[in-house]
Amino acid sequence: MTKPQMILAMQLGNGYGSQPGAWRAPGVDPSNYTDIDALVRYARSAERGKFAFLFVPDHLTPPDDLDHAPPMLTLEPMLTMAAIARETERIGFVITGSTTFNEPYNIARQFKTLDVMSHGRAGWNAVTTSEPASAANFGATIAPRPQRYQRAHEAIQIVQALWGSWGAEAWIKDAESGRFADAAQVQPVNLQGEYVASRGPLPIPPSEQGQPVVFSAGGGANGLQIAGRYASGVIGATFTIEDARAQREAVRDAARRAGRDPDEVKFFAGVMPAIAPTVRKALDRRTALGEHTFPDRVAYLGSMLGLPLDLDQIDQPLTAAQLDQARPSPFDPRSPKALEVAQAGWSIRDVLAHGVIDYHPTPVGPASVTADHLQEWFEAGACDGFWISPDVYEDGVDTFVDEVVPILQERGLYHLDYEGPTLRENLGAHQQYGLDPRLAVEGS
Numbered sequence: 001m002t003k004p005q006m007i008l009a010m011q012l013g014n015g016y017g018s019q020p021g022a023w024r025a026p027g028v029d030p031s032n033y034t035d036i037d038a039l040v041r042y043a044r045s046a047e048r049g050k051f052a053f054l055f056v057p058d059h060l061t062p063p064d065d066l067d068h069a070p071p072m073l074t075l076e077p078m079l080t081m082a083a084i085a086r087e088t089e090r091i092g093f094v095i096t097g098s099t100t101f102n103e104p105y106n107i108a109r110q111f112k113t114l115d116v117m118s119h120g121r122a123g124w125n126a127v128t129t130s131e132p133a134s135a136a137n138f139g140a141t142i143a144p145r146p147q148r149y150q151r152a153h154e155a156i157q158i159v160q161a162l163w164g165s166w167g168a169e170a171w172i173k174d175a176e177s178g179r180f181a182d183a184a185q186v187q188p189v190n191l192q193g194e195y196v197a198s199r200g201p202l203p204i205p206p207s208e209q210g211q212p213v214v215f216s217a218g219g220g221a222n223g224l225q226i227a228g229r230y231a232s233g234v235i236g237a238t239f240t241i242e243d244a245r246a247q248r249e250a251v252r253d254a255a256r257r258a259g260r261d262p263d264e265v266k267f268f269a270g271v272m273p274a275i276a277p278t279v280r281k282a283l284d285r286r287t288a289l290g291e292h293t294f295p296d297r298v299a300y301l302g303s304m305l306g307l308p309l310d311l312d313q314i315d316q317p318l319t320a321a322q323l324d325q326a327r328p329s330p331f332d333p334r335s336p337k338a339l340e341v342a343q344a345g346w347s348i349r350d351v352l353a354h355g356v357i358d359y360h361p362t363p364v365g366p367a368s369v370t371a372d373h374l375q376e377w378f379e380a381g382a383c384d385g386f387w388i389s390p391d392v393y394e395d396g397v398d399t400f401v402d403e404v405v406p407i408l409q410e411r412g413l414y415h416l417d418y419e420g421p422t423l424r425e426n427l428g429a430h431q432q433y434g435l436d437p438r439l440a441v442e443g444s
Contacts, residue, residue, distance in 0.1 A: 003412050006384065006385045006413055008386055010051050011054075011055050011056075011270075011389040011390075012046075014032070014073060015029075017394070018389040021292065033075075036083050040083070045398050046091055050416070051388075052091070054091060056125075057125075058098070060098075061131065061133040077096065082117060085121065092426065094124070094233070094423075095114075097125065098129040101134075101137075102155075104196050107159050112162075119421060119422070120208035120210075121209075122207075123423055125216065126155075129148075145222065149226070150194060153225075153226070156226070158191045158196060161191055161434060162198060162202040164211065166206070167187075209422035210432060211433055213424055213427060214230045215232065217234065219247070228254025232427060233268060234266070237359055238270070241382045244383055245381055245382045248382060248384075251267055252267075259439075264430045267383050268386060269360070270359070270387050274286045274363070275367055275396070286355065287353045305329070305342070306325070314347070316347055316348065317346060334357065338356035360389060367404045371411070
């Protein structure tokens with residue numbers, strides 16, 4: 001029996017990295033925020049590491065502290081990935097696109113165009129939008145959750161129907177006979193929902209993978225229903241193996257309830273590695289990248305541990321009395337890890353540098369520490385793969401590719417080359433063209 005292998009992806013946001021101080025890191029050009037060539041370099045490095053896809057989040061409003069921190073996202077995801085697609089060959093692009101303020105026809109046309117341009121490497125992370133500030137950009141307000149998710153169901157179904165509205169064999173392109181296409185195979189979809197509708201058809205032929213791959217990142221009952229019905233991949237946000245395993249199984253159960261094979265849905269856990277030759281050097285690197293955030297985080301760490309913490313103590317470990325009083329918050333899954341690190345005798349600054357307040361785990365130290373983390377989670381059934389969030393793209397992507405990837409390959413946990421030229425092949429995703437015939441449009 002072939003040993004299961006994990007799938008890797010990389011988060012790609014601004015031209016700097018996932019840590020707030022990455023734009024000021026040594027060797028980083030502060031102008032990278034608008035430099036597409038920088039993003040191309042990072043994408044090519046990830047492709048050299050045989051990553052299946054770049055995960056591109058999106059947010060419609062700037063950060064609160066724009067004075068000192070750049071936005072963490074690309075200028076505009078679709079245009080950015082279209083440029084990167086021209087400079088890469090195998091790596092895919094899973095781009096976040098909201099169903100709340102986009103019409104299905106526009107989503108369908110943009111994503112399928114990118115899919116054709118990239119020869120079958122596009123994926124859509126279908127999400128809803130819940131931030132009032134984002135709604136204000138469209139002169140709108142946020143609808144209640146049931147309406148937002150009903151619109152999402154309708155939008156996803158219409159998008160997939162539009163993707164299949166140009167028949168798979170419709171494009172004849174016979175110059176000798178003068179016949180361009182079989183118009184009988186290019187048909188309207190005529191779908192009318194409560195919130196969105198489209199006549200169609202979409203005048204774009206299939207790509208090498210047929211149509212873009214659908215992803216989901218939502219949690220809760222509504223998000224699980226989206227993932228179970230439509231997604232081939234789920235972008236997870238988990239901090240512990242137990243939580244990741246539970247979320248993965250919930251996704252798989254949702255797929256079963258939708259009449260699908262649960263193996264069709266791959267669950268990806270996030271990880272934010274801090275890689276350096278030693279733990280001390282890794283902590284120093286992470287401290288330099290986030291030091292200006294530590295004053296606010298000291299108080300937050302105190303709330304996680306049930307302690308009043310003073311900024312004056314930041315370079316000291318917790319006292320014996322504080323450790324005796326500390327109680328991890330039952331409402332924050334990161335709290336037990338924070339207490340575990342504090343109990344090891346690290347200063348408060350170093351506890352924070354361990355990433356205990358980040359929303360994904362932070363393996364700290366040599367590349368083998370990150371490899372061990374990925375192996376432990378993968379073999380525990382916590383995920384099917386990972387989306388890696390480098391602290392600084394300029395050197396962090398190459399460090400991961402050159403140091404972590406070979407360890408995973410030597411252990412038989414990661415492939416030596418791409419399975420094929422399309423995102424669907426590299427995910428092992430099921431073939432689909434148009435709306436999944438197992439799903440009824442009505443009653444969603």
